Amino acid sequence: MSAQKxxxxxxxxxxxxxxxNVWVGKLSDIVHKVIDTEPIRNVINWARMYSLWPVxxxxxxxxxxxxxxxxARHDLERFGVLPYGSLRQSxxxxxxxxxxxxxAKRLRMIYDQMAIPRYVIAMGDCAISGGLFHDxxxxxxxxxxxxxxxxxxxxCPPRPEAxxxxxxxxxEKIRSSKVYPQS
Amino acid sequence: MTTTDKPTQENTLGSxxxxxxxxxxxxxxxxxxxxGSGHMRLIVExxxxxxxxxxxxxxxxxxxxxxxxxxxxxxxxIPVIERPSIIDASNLNHAWVRAIEExxxxxxxxxxxxxxxxxxxxxxxxxxxxWLSIYGVFLGHTxxxxxxxxxxxxxxxxxxxxxxxxxxxxxxxxxxxRRDLPQGFAEExxxxxxxxxxxxxxxxxxxxxxxxxxxxxxxxxxxxxxxAIELGTTGPxxxxxxVDADLRxxxxxxAYGELDFxxxxxxxxxxxxxxxxxxxxxxxxxxxxxxxxxxxxxxxVRRKAxxxxxxxxxxxxxxxxxxxxxxxxxxxxxxxxxxxRYITGSYRNMAAISAVLEGVRLADMPTSWWSIDYWPVEAxx
Numbered sequence: 001m002s003a004q005k006x007x008x009x010x011x012x013x014x015x016x017x018x019x020x021n022v023w024v025g026k027l028s029d030i031v032h033k034v035i036d037t038e039p040i041r042n043v044i045n046w047a048r049m050y051s052l053w054p055v056x057x058x059x060x061x062x063x064x065x066x067x068x069x070x071x072a073r074h075d076l077e078r079f080g081v082l083p084y085g086s087l088r089q090s091x092x093x094x095x096x097x098x099x100x101x102x103x104a105k106r107l108r109m110i111y112d113q114m115a116i117p118r119y120v121i122a123m124g125d126c127a128i129s130g131g132l133f134h135d136x137x138x139x140x141x142x143x144x145x146x147x148x149x150x151x152x153x154x155x156c157p158p159r160p161e162a163x164x165x166x167x168x169x170x171x172e173k174i175r176s177s178k179v180y181p182q183s
Numbered sequence: 184m185t186t187t188d189k190p191t192q193e194n195t196l197g198s199x200x201x202x203x204x205x206x207x208x209x210x211x212x213x214x215x216x217x218x219g220s221g222h223m224r225l226i227v228e229x230x231x232x233x234x235x236x237x238x239x240x241x242x243x244x245x246x247x248x249x250x251x252x253x254x255x256x257x258x259x260x261i262p263v264i265e266r267p268s269i270i271d272a273s274n275l276n277h278a279w280v281r282a283i284e285e286x287x288x289x290x291x292x293x294x295x296x297x298x299x300x301x302x303x304x305x306x307x308x309x310x311x312x313x314w315l316s317i318y319g320v321f322l323g324h325t326x327x328x329x330x331x332x333x334x335x336x337x338x339x340x341x342x343x344x345x346x347x348x349x350x351x352x353x354x355x356x357x358x359x360x361r362r363d364l365p366q367g368f369a370e371e372x373x374x375x376x377x378x379x380x381x382x383x384x385x386x387x388x389x390x391x392x393x394x395x396x397x398x399x400x401x402x403x404x405x406x407x408x409x410x411a412i413e414l415g416t417t418g419p420x421x422x423x424x425x426v427d428a429d430l431r432x433x434x435x436x437x438a439y440g441e442l443d444f445x446x447x448x449x450x451x452x453x454x455x456x457x458x459x460x461x462x463x464x465x466x467x468x469x470x471x472x473x474x475x476x477x478x479x480x481x482x483x484v485r486r487k488a489x490x491x492x493x494x495x496x497x498x499x500x501x502x503x504x505x506x507x508x509x510x511x512x513x514x515x516x517x518x519x520x521x522x523x524r525y526i527t528g529s530y531r532n533m534a535a536i537s538a539v540l541e542g543v544r545l546a547d548m549p550t551s552w553w554s555i556d557y558w559p560v561e562a563x564x
Binding site: 055056057058059060061062063064065067068070071072073083085087098100102103106110132133135136137138139156157159 | 215216217218221222242243244245246247248250251254262263266267268269270313316317328329330332333335336339349350351560
């Protein structure tokens with residue numbers, strides 16, 4: 001069975017709309033290229049770097065150190081990081097520790113609902129490779145199995161300073177990234 | 184046809200009639216992605232904004248710790264034991280070593296017992312402060328989030344100088360504790376606890392007397408004395424309902440028999456009582472820290488104990504920050520237990536969530552259920 005050719009419509013309005021679509025597509029490619037040039041990209045990345053909004057999701061015990069990092073002494077807000085209630089307006093997941101099989105499904109659902117660009121920090125040994133609980137029957141050994149991870153923060157649990165370092169590393173990554181990421 | 188006389192089946196467009204059961208209620212799923220849920224989900228049934236029924240959905244952090252304990256030797260198990268309640272690590276650790284020591288028949292030296300109590304009380308304050316800071320967030324009181332977390336760092340520094348770790352100490356081992364007090368610890372600890380008690384007075388002014396808090400906590404989420412006992416709650420939840428139950432007094436372990444302290448209770452059983460029990464306990468604990476440092480006997484801190492779980496059964500329980508934490512252990516003579524049952528305070532208080540939330544407004548839900556001090560990681564284990 002041969003592949004069917006798309007039927008060319010005779011309707012002049014449809015023809016016009018088709019060609020318009022092509023031109024809009026080409027135009028947006030040009031706009032994307034212009035925005036991705038050095039000065040404009042720097043401004044947009046600068047804005048993204050310093051307004052990271054993590055989702056309110058805690059997976060396990062590293063949440064205690066995330067709490068301490070958000071608190072008075074370490075104060076993550078000075079890096080522009082403040083947990084936010086709505087995941088649609090958030091752009092960062094900090095996976096705080098062990099990911100159980102039950103939580104992994106929810107984490108993936110949350111990641112899929114977030115708007116692009118979105119970033120993932122895997123905090124703690126459990127989120128990196130299973131850590132202390134690597135031989136447990138109910139956990140996923142590492143966040144990389146179902147999410148693209150940007151920064152790994154090792155430790156069990158990582159100190160708040162380590163989390164701050166991870167966030168600075170993520171900001172450095174955003175600084176040199178493209179405005180329109182592939183995923 | 185006019186619709187003035189009575190609504191017919193057609194003009195309701197297939198929706199159930201308002202008189203049917205279930206037609207007026209709304210079922211909400213709160214969590215796990217929610218600022219007021221933590222690592223769990225609450226399935227809440229609402230009538231208007233009154234909660235008719237709330238069911239917790241735990242298990243998001245179930246890591247099979249009871250099984251992991253069977254695979255590690257008793258020393259390597261200690262970090263695993265601590266993880267369920269990482270902000271209250273030393274109390275959970277204490278239940279573990281008590282069960283092992285009961286089987287081994289090892290009695291730690293007196294100084295070791297006192298140092299255990301010292302870290303336990305510091306941990307109780309840290310755990311309550313962390314809980315209080317989250318309580319502040321749930322009320323939208325950002326100052327009450329920042330202050331307790333800032334003051335918690337005072338004790339974290341102390342614990343770090345004592346054990347080498349910020350929150351996961353692994354300090355208590357069978358036979359005693361890992362190391363002795365560092366130089367200058369006692370003076371620093373006394374200074375910090377005295378400062379902390381002054382801070383608690385400031386908390387009183389900014390938060391505990393604040394109508395923002397009292398109007399949403401007094402008379403809200405009442406758990407009666409009878410109900411609290413029936414549901415088997417423990418810890419501050421039980422004492423907030425007027426029951427004088429504290430393992431440190433009822434079954435003195437470690438050095439608690441020689442220490443002088445009060446068990447704080449409040450009679451009302453509402454959110455406010457449970458919060459104030461926590462606050463009173465923080466004062467009592469900081470008083471206890473000073474008392475322990477004053478009474479601290481000299482001598483070794485650790486006695487040699489074999490890495491062996493002798494054949495037999497043992498039950499070790501302690502009063503952790505969230506209530507009674509216990510280990511039931513069966514030994515076979517190897518370096519691992521044959522079976523260990525691990526029950527924590529949050530696990531037992533989970534039953535109170537439904538009872539507390541019934542009849543509460545949806546807006547008061549986070550503050551009511553968080554007043555139970557339910558730490559999902561600890562309950563799921």
